[in-house]
Amino acid sequence: MTTIQPTAVSADAMDVATREPQATPRRDRHSHPFRRPDPQELWGWLFVLVPMLLFLTFVIIPVVMAVVLSFTDYAVIGDVGWVGLENYRSILDDPIFGLALRNTAIYTVMFVPLGVLVALGTALLLNRDSRAVNLFRTFFYVPVVASTVATATIWYWLLNPQSGLFNIVLGWFGINGPAWLYDSKWAMTAIVLMSVWSGFGTNMLIYLGGLQGIPRELYEAVRIDGANAWQSLRYITLPGLSRTTFLISTLLIIGAFQVFDQAYLLTKGGPGNSTLTVVYYIYNQGFGGLKMGYASALSFVLFLIIAVFSLINFRLTSRSQS
Amino acid sequence: MTAAAPQPSLMRAKRPSTPRQKIGTVLWFAAVVLISITTVFPLVWTIVTSLKPEGEILSSSLQIWPDAPTLENYVRAWTSVPFGRYFFNSTFLAVAGVVLNIFFGSLAGYAFARLRFRGKRALFGTLLSSLMIPGIVTMVPTFLVLRRFPFAGGNDLFGEGGMGFINSYWAVILPGAAGAFAVFFMRQFFASMPEELAEAARIDGASEFRIFAQIYMPLATAGAAVLGILTFQAGWNSFMWPLIVLSDRSMLTVQVGLAAFKSEHTTDYGPLMAGTVIVSLPVLLIFVLAQRYIIEGVAHVGSK
Numbered sequence: 001m002t003t004i005q006p007t008a009v010s011a012d013a014m015d016v017a018t019r020e021p022q023a024t025p026r027r028d029r030h031s032h033p034f035r036r037p038d039p040q041e042l043w044g045w046l047f048v049l050v051p052m053l054l055f056l057t058f059v060i061i062p063v064v065m066a067v068v069l070s071f072t073d074y075a076v077i078g079d080v081g082w083v084g085l086e087n088y089r090s091i092l093d094d095p096i097f098g099l100a101l102r103n104t105a106i107y108t109v110m111f112v113p114l115g116v117l118v119a120l121g122t123a124l125l126l127n128r129d130s131r132a133v134n135l136f137r138t139f140f141y142v143p144v145v146a147s148t149v150a151t152a153t154i155w156y157w158l159l160n161p162q163s164g165l166f167n168i169v170l171g172w173f174g175i176n177g178p179a180w181l182y183d184s185k186w187a188m189t190a191i192v193l194m195s196v197w198s199g200f201g202t203n204m205l206i207y208l209g210g211l212q213g214i215p216r217e218l219y220e221a222v223r224i225d226g227a228n229a230w231q232s233l234r235y236i237t238l239p240g241l242s243r244t245t246f247l248i249s250t251l252l253i254i255g256a257f258q259v260f261d262q263a264y265l266l267t268k269g270g271p272g273n274s275t276l277t278v279v280y281y282i283y284n285q286g287f288g289g290l291k292m293g294y295a296s297a298l299s300f301v302l303f304l305i306i307a308v309f310s311l312i313n314f315r316l317t318s319r320s321q322s
Numbered sequence: 323m324t325a326a327a328p329q330p331s332l333m334r335a336k337r338p339s340t341p342r343q344k345i346g347t348v349l350w351f352a353a354v355v356l357i358s359i360t361t362v363f364p365l366v367w368t369i370v371t372s373l374k375p376e377g378e379i380l381s382s383s384l385q386i387w388p389d390a391p392t393l394e395n396y397v398r399a400w401t402s403v404p405f406g407r408y409f410f411n412s413t414f415l416a417v418a419g420v421v422l423n424i425f426f427g428s429l430a431g432y433a434f435a436r437l438r439f440r441g442k443r444a445l446f447g448t449l450l451s452s453l454m455i456p457g458i459v460t461m462v463p464t465f466l467v468l469r470r471f472p473f474a475g476g477n478d479l480f481g482e483g484g485m486g487f488i489n490s491y492w493a494v495i496l497p498g499a500a501g502a503f504a505v506f507f508m509r510q511f512f513a514s515m516p517e518e519l520a521e522a523a524r525i526d527g528a529s530e531f532r533i534f535a536q537i538y539m540p541l542a543t544a545g546a547a548v549l550g551i552l553t554f555q556a557g558w559n560s561f562m563w564p565l566i567v568l569s570d571r572s573m574l575t576v577q578v579g580l581a582a583f584k585s586e587h588t589t590d591y592g593p594l595m596a597g598t599v600i601v602s603l604p605v606l607l608i609f610v611l612a613q614r615y616i617i618e619g620v621a622h623v624g625s626k
Contacts, residue, residue: 043530044439051430051500058497059452062463139358145609146602147559149577153598154368163380209621261561279458286462299458
């Protein structure tokens, strides 16, 4: 039935529909015991069966398991014991977790605002009537295409203290650049810069979509009222983008607290643990030290922290909306 | 510069441009060109470095074209690490991910958008809310599920005795075969299609599967293509999960292989950059060919 003749079928449809009322979608048919079972009922379940089995096996069961594991001392080898809240108690006295949390917080505080600002700024730049926009939009998006591993390898080279591009360019302005990845004061900044560079393109596109949704008449109206560019940005554009900003900042916060790849690839958590992040620590505990019970407890603590910060973010963005 | 060149027709269509607007246009071009340099130049520099002989890399690192271009770095990268094998692994995993996500994503997305069945809203709600669970929470347990999967990789009924799916392609394929994102993405496409087509076909006696496969699926090919491209990129570029579940040397993906190569050859910038180019080539190529779809796809997802 690759081709359908709309006219012929619709005439038929009218005819049949009047004779057999059950052919038309009705909600109350589920409750009627004497009718034939709805074929859609069976097909619907068939269609979602395999995806839902996979979802059950690799999402639902793991989430439940994570809860259970976090109360045990499961370590792959040896017996499993129920330890109650012991894992959570030791997290509180774990100085390395404290350090990892501090590093992650520093990363988040730098990365999220910078990520929002760069994405918004580039989107505002590209939100104009010009055929050149498409070309530059593509150029701006290029870093997103490269993998974190490729990006990290490139940046590793860019950040080389002697022959890297960063310090060469800084040298032009008479600035003696830091040793970046080899300097515990600068390593995290370097990771933030790389993360913003490699990820802003996606959020820029989302912002561009949001900008298109703001009615042009609003801009016309405030211009007639004598508003300047800054005022129309402040009173029309930013409020019009508040939902988009909420989406983007939430995604950035969730991503920032789970940062791993960049730290693993650029610095291995060093120098002096200055870039050891929470997920890196969980990875080390769970897959390095095989302390999977403890790692599960750590991941729940992180989940909680992410949830709290997402909520705060929600409050902040919903307040700025009103 | 081509500052105002592409636009005279556009400008004329509105009103004659004032000097202030002209300055604005020039400043705009200066800004976007500067940003483009920061986004594109590192990649250009990578390619240039990969073509430089060892001596030139550190001595004249800024030189935009090598004095004596060479492919020696590529030969060294390719021979010191089994990149061919890694390439096969990554391609296989990424393509399997694309096929399975399009298939299952379309089936489930269609069912959630267009079919009536009990429990539909609850199921879809659960699926959607799972998108908010950080990946780290399920990481350790998913590893254990794969390791203790009954009857897999030498395991018995209780998941004892073997390594399960660990170090096999399944360890990457199964958890990602029907992502919640794929289901949600395809559902959005099917939900926007007219119901009349299905009603007409139902009266003609077509089965629900035929209605899906022969009427609605052909209408969703553009969406499926975008999903396929995004899934391929994500699969090809994924790092942490393959790092955890594929540790056997012959099972590494290009990303994990490049990372290992990087920590073994920390100062061999030439082969490192050559490896980076090799690893990035497939996604860059797809991006060049399908950039319109990718950019529209991302914007489409963002607007939901």
